[in-house]
Amino acid sequence: MEAFNSLILILDATLRVATPLIFAALAGMFSERTGIVNIALEGKILASAFAGAAAAYVTNSPWMGLLAGVMVSVVFAWMHAFATVTHNGDHVVSGMAINILAAGLTAALGNFWFKQGGNTPNLVDPFNDIDARFSPITLPFADQLADVPVIGGLYSELISGHFLLVYIALAAVPVCWWVMFRTRFGLRMRAVGENPSAVDTAGISVAGMRYLSLTICGVLAGLAGVYLSVAVTAQFLPNMSAGKGYMALAALIFGKWRPRGALLACLMFGILQAIADRSQGVSLGGFAIPVQAIEALPYVLTVVLLAGFIGKAIPPKAIGRPYVKERE
Amino acid sequence: MSQQHVPAWIHVIVIPLANILLASFAAGLVFLYLDINPLDAVSTMAYGAFGDSYGWGYTLYYTTSFIFTGLAVAVAFHCGLFNIGGEGQAYIGALGVGLVCLGLGGHVPFIILLPISIIAAGVFGAAWALIPAWLQAYRGSHIVITTIMFNFIASALMGYLLVEVLKPVGTMSVESAVFDQASWIPKMWEVLGFFGIDLQKSPLNLSIVWAILCAAGVYYFIWQTRWGYEIRSTGQNSSAAEYAGINLGKTVVLAMLVSGMLAGFFALNVVQGEAHQIKLSLVNGMGFTGIAVALMGRNHPLGIVIASLLFGFLYQGGGELQFEYGVDPRIIVVLQGLVILFSGALEKMMKHPIEKLYLKLASGSKKSAAAEA
Numbered sequence: 001m002e003a004f005n006s007l008i009l010i011l012d013a014t015l016r017v018a019t020p021l022i023f024a025a026l027a028g029m030f031s032e033r034t035g036i037v038n039i040a041l042e043g044k045i046l047a048s049a050f051a052g053a054a055a056a057y058v059t060n061s062p063w064m065g066l067l068a069g070v071m072v073s074v075v076f077a078w079m080h081a082f083a084t085v086t087h088n089g090d091h092v093v094s095g096m097a098i099n100i101l102a103a104g105l106t107a108a109l110g111n112f113w114f115k116q117g118g119n120t121p122n123l124v125d126p127f128n129d130i131d132a133r134f135s136p137i138t139l140p141f142a143d144q145l146a147d148v149p150v151i152g153g154l155y156s157e158l159i160s161g162h163f164l165l166v167y168i169a170l171a172a173v174p175v176c177w178w179v180m181f182r183t184r185f186g187l188r189m190r191a192v193g194e195n196p197s198a199v200d201t202a203g204i205s206v207a208g209m210r211y212l213s214l215t216i217c218g219v220l221a222g223l224a225g226v227y228l229s230v231a232v233t234a235q236f237l238p239n240m241s242a243g244k245g246y247m248a249l250a251a252l253i254f255g256k257w258r259p260r261g262a263l264l265a266c267l268m269f270g271i272l273q274a275i276a277d278r279s280q281g282v283s284l285g286g287f288a289i290p291v292q293a294i295e296a297l298p299y300v301l302t303v304v305l306l307a308g309f310i311g312k313a314i315p316p317k318a319i320g321r322p323y324v325k326e327r328e
Numbered sequence: 329m330s331q332q333h334v335p336a337w338i339h340v341i342v343i344p345l346a347n348i349l350l351a352s353f354a355a356g357l358v359f360l361y362l363d364i365n366p367l368d369a370v371s372t373m374a375y376g377a378f379g380d381s382y383g384w385g386y387t388l389y390y391t392t393s394f395i396f397t398g399l400a401v402a403v404a405f406h407c408g409l410f411n412i413g414g415e416g417q418a419y420i421g422a423l424g425v426g427l428v429c430l431g432l433g434g435h436v437p438f439i440i441l442l443p444i445s446i447i448a449a450g451v452f453g454a455a456w457a458l459i460p461a462w463l464q465a466y467r468g469s470h471i472v473i474t475t476i477m478f479n480f481i482a483s484a485l486m487g488y489l490l491v492e493v494l495k496p497v498g499t500m501s502v503e504s505a506v507f508d509q510a511s512w513i514p515k516m517w518e519v520l521g522f523f524g525i526d527l528q529k530s531p532l533n534l535s536i537v538w539a540i541l542c543a544a545g546v547y548y549f550i551w552q553t554r555w556g557y558e559i560r561s562t563g564q565n566s567s568a569a570e571y572a573g574i575n576l577g578k579t580v581v582l583a584m585l586v587s588g589m590l591a592g593f594f595a596l597n598v599v600q601g602e603a604h605q606i607k608l609s610l611v612n613g614m615g616f617t618g619i620a621v622a623l624m625g626r627n628h629p630l631g632i633v634i635a636s637l638l639f640g641f642l643y644q645g646g647g648e649l650q651f652e653y654g655v656d657p658r659i660i661v662v663l664q665g666l667v668i669l670f671s672g673a674l675e676k677m678m679k680h681p682i683e684k685l686y687l688k689l690a691s692g693s694k695k696s697a698a699a700e701a
Contacts, residue, residue, distance in 0.1 A: 087677045
């Protein structure tokens with residue numbers, strides 16, 4: 001029973017940790033499937049976390065925070081599109097610029113607006129009548145079932161009691177799969193990433209498709225950021241994205257640019273993080289595995305995968321290449 | 329008309345300047361929003377960075393760091409590779425320097441220790457670039473992704489080593505022991521003080537000499553040696569290079585090893601020259617700044633030295649802004665992002681209009697010259 005309970009707690013934490021990764025990995029999928037390399041996920045998460053927390057505090061409404069966070073993330077996505085699609089700029093350089101810009105702007109503006117060293121004020125502050133945080137959702141009968149053995153743990157602890165955005169993230173995976181692999185829009189999107197000139201020949205605008213996919217990417221990355229600041233910590237802290245954008249990129253590659261694979265990778269990375277957070281390392285057959293090794297494992301695994309030692313991750317064919325129309 | 333030649337100075341001087349002006353303009357708008365007059369801010373920064381030998385010392389100290397990380401990015405760029413891993417390579421370079429100084433400091437004379445620590449910094453940095461390089465060259469995995477992953481792996485590894493191995497027993501803060509004083513790279517104010525020139529104390533140390541030597545060395549390596557030629561050929565057109573008999577895999581690995589080595593040298597300045605101990609996240613984004621420096625310096629060592637000086641000025645001057653206006657010093661990071669955006673990602677935005685303008689002006693002046701004759 002003890003083991004069961006701690007297993008439930010770890011899985012519960014896994015869902016919490018994996019949610020922003022799932023959003024960001026899906027965001028990356030829309031971008032990379034149309035051929036745009038996106039290392040700017042990190043910057044978008046950070047910017048939307050800041051905008052979300054700031055707007056939620058000022059308006060005293062988490063929903064306004066959600067809106068603002070998503071909008072800011074979309075603006076950053078458009079900046080990426082403007083550089084890479086309109087002006088054929090280098091995708092990695094543009095992504096880097098956005099990440100650095102986001103890190104600087106959130107700190108400078110945060111300090112200018114709130115004067116708390118770059119933090120936003122806490123979103124839950126009963127003294128000033130501020131309650132702008134998303135609350136966890138308790139599913140029906142969760143309270144009644146809480147004391148039932150096994151089922152109580154599974155249902156009331158693990159499945160119920162998460163933030164709305166957690167459920168949205170889980171629902172987004174099949175939706176994104178359906179859009180990407182079962183609709184005409186998704187087919188076109190994937191075609192742009194594999195063979196843009198064929199798409200162009202068919203009379204579909206390559207640039208238009210890429211702008212559209214980066215917009216979707218911006219919305220999803222924005223949800224990841226808002227989840228971090230408005231739901232989990234109820235506050236923005238400088239550099240709070242802490243590499244989640246890069247980890248989501250790793251998950252996307254690990255999942256071979258597919259929603260289900262990405263979801264599984266996010267959950268796996270989430271479990272590793274949850275274990276690392278819970279304990280000061282794990283001992284396996286007498287050997288103490290340091291907590292840093294668990295934290296580094298997602299990155300090591302991704303490198304090993306990329307090296308082609310465990311399966312092969314093949315990126316979309318036209319990724320990273322600007323599409324320039326042929327002219328006479 | 330369309331075949332007319334646009335001279336090199338347009339590409340080397342006018343377009344980069346136009347991009348920097350755009351970046352400064354955008355930064356100016358941010359400053360205005362933060363209630364700071366951009367012109368006042370520039371003069372405050374200039375005073376803080378160049379007003380006295382203290383300011384100069386800090387400016388040149390940062391400059392030294394940026395020369396190393398900028399050169400690292402540039403060498404990889406010449407081979408068509410994007411080395412985002414400078415951050416991790418510099419961090420691991422610090423491990424090399426630290427081990428040498430902790431192990432040999434006080435036991436061997438400085439003049440023998442210094443070459444060993446230089447080699448250690450370079451070898452450790454290069455070693456951290458080796459696996460991504462090898463994977464790019466022979467397994468086809470993309471260097472951008474692998475170097476990003478290696479940055480995180482480096483920070484986990486260093487975190488572990490600092491907490492479990494290097495931290496002296498009984499201390500609270502996560503950092504290594506302080507090196508023996510005999511292993512410290514002399515500070516500039518000490519050296520010049522010896523010759524009777526008085527400077528205020530600052531972290532500027534003799535590493536800057538090594539940085540300048542490295543810049544000259546990179547110039548020689550890239551433009552005067554066969555290896556440099558092979559690196560440039562691979563970067564410009566890898567299939568042509570392969571057809572010409574250049575071994576692509578070897579060239580990629582070579583370029584990344586040199587790049588990692590240069591990033592590793594960063595540790596000489598910051599660890600052996602100033603901190604005298606290994607600290608957590610001591611690179612602190614300066615590896616990423618190297619990208620901005622290389623882009624701005626057009627991957628040329630001379631350009632990189634100038635761009636490093638500019639960023640040294642921004643870093644030191646940015647600290648001054650904090651005292652003067654109470655603004656967050658990370659405003660400098662905004663500036664850095666804008667530079668990468670405008671001189672890197674959007675570099676083609678200004679290229680066509682300026683070329684067109686030049687051709688228009690040139691043909692106009694030719695016509696009037698012809699009319700006068």
